[in-house]
Amino acid sequence: VKRDSRNGFRFFTREMQAHSVRTLTLANALRTAQERGQLSLMYQPQLCLHTDQVIGAEALLRWHHPQLGMVPPAEFIPIAESTGLIVDIGHWVMCEAAAQASRWRRDGLPPLSIAVNLSAVQFRNPRLSDRVAQVLDEAGLPAEALELELTEATTMEDPQKAVLIIDQLSARGVAMSIDDFGTGHSSLSYLKRFRVGRLKIDRSFVRDITEDAEDKAIVAAIIQLANNLGMTTIAEGVETAGQLDFLREQGCDAAQGYFFSRPLSASDFERYLSATLMR
Ligand code: C2E
Ligand code: CA
Numbered sequence: 001v002k003r004d005s006r007n008g009f010r011f012f013t014r015e016m017q018a019h020s021v022r023t024l025t026l027a028n029a030l031r032t033a034q035e036r037g038q039l040s041l042m043y044q045p046q047l048c049l050h051t052d053q054v055i056g057a058e059a060l061l062r063w064h065h066p067q068l069g070m071v072p073p074a075e076f077i078p079i080a081e082s083t084g085l086i087v088d089i090g091h092w093v094m095c096e097a098a099a100q101a102s103r104w105r106r107d108g109l110p111p112l113s114i115a116v117n118l119s120a121v122q123f124r125n126p127r128l129s130d131r132v133a134q135v136l137d138e139a140g141l142p143a144e145a146l147e148l149e150l151t152e153a154t155t156m157e158d159p160q161k162a163v164l165i166i167d168q169l170s171a172r173g174v175a176m177s178i179d180d181f182g183t184g185h186s187s188l189s190y191l192k193r194f195r196v197g198r199l200k201i202d203r204s205f206v207r208d209i210t211e212d213a214e215d216k217a218i219v220a221a222i223i224q225l226a227n228n229l230g231m232t233t234i235a236e237g238v239e240t241a242g243q244l245d246f247l248r249e250q251g252c253d254a255a256q257g258y259f260f261s262r263p264l265s266a267s268d269f270e271r272y273l274s275a276t277l278m279r
């Protein structure tokens with residue numbers, strides 16, 4: 001038990017200590033992860049539900065540490081955010097994904113859109129839109145081939161400012177989507193003012209969509225809302241044919257999930273794409 005001057009006693013358990021030691025270890029190792037070649041990107045296919053074609057991929061960051069093994073993004077992204085390392089790491093992700101998308105275009109693959117997750121910390125950076133423009137320029141990638149995924153929580157931190165940043169990015173032609181939609185507390189009046197092309201329906205609503213009446217209602221409402229606001233929808237975490245049927249019935253435009261494919265290395269993604277083109 002540790003003495004806390006304001007709150008009396010605070011419990012400091014062995015578990016918490018182990019947790020903070022790991023956090024410190026990870027934070028320290030993360031500093032050099034990129035230069036040591038421990039970071040890589042996986043690409044998860046996104047399919048159009050009207051044409052059944054692959055229309056894009058979400059780039060997902062992986063960290064393989066020689067001693068610690070694979071560290072899940074859910075564990076290291078928050079550390080990267082709290083240490084500020086996410087600014088450089090996120091920039092690397094954007095460069096890497098843009099370069100890959102550009103190579104795919106040059107190799108004659110069908111034009112794909114590449115989605116990159118943007119942290120709230122990156123989103124707040126006043127030079128974001130210049131940086132994005134520079135990344136696209138260096139990769140030789142048209143702006144509309146890049147999609148930035150902002151979580152609903154990120155946009156709602158300061159929605160007025162978010163409107164301006166989104167406008168700047170969309171003026172440059174970059175596509176944007178609101179990720180994990182339905183989990184935050186979006187004010188619908190702001191949603192209308194965000195110039196984003198699509199809403200990404202969170203996995204937590206898709207999971208029980210075949211049984212849970214409330215989840216069905218929520219997903220149907222999100223799709224309708226998006227339609228009414230002139231946005232498209234993509235569902236994440238689609239794992240079964242039953243989930244897909246419901247989403248199609250409701251008019252969802254696109255989907256992503258293990259039912260189609262897990263996140264793939266760039267070369268596996270190319271193989272996946274050629275297999276779908278032969279169907
Ligand atoms: P997210 O953006 O919601 O990404 C979707 C997550 O769901 C990914 O987990 C993906 O592998 C997983 N997933 C995809 N399909 C299915 C499915 O059918 N079933 C299940 N159970 N899971 C599925 P992942 O790759 O572990 O990433 C976790 C989170 O870490 C991401 O959630 C995102 O918030 C964050 N993240 C990943 N890469 C980056 C990055 O480059 N930058 C930032 N800022 N965040 C990232
Ligand atoms: Ca995402």
Ligand code: CA
Pocket residue numbers: 179180200202203236
């Ligand atoms: Ca998501």
Ligand code: CA
Pocket residue numbers: 180202203204236
């Ligand atoms: Ca999610």
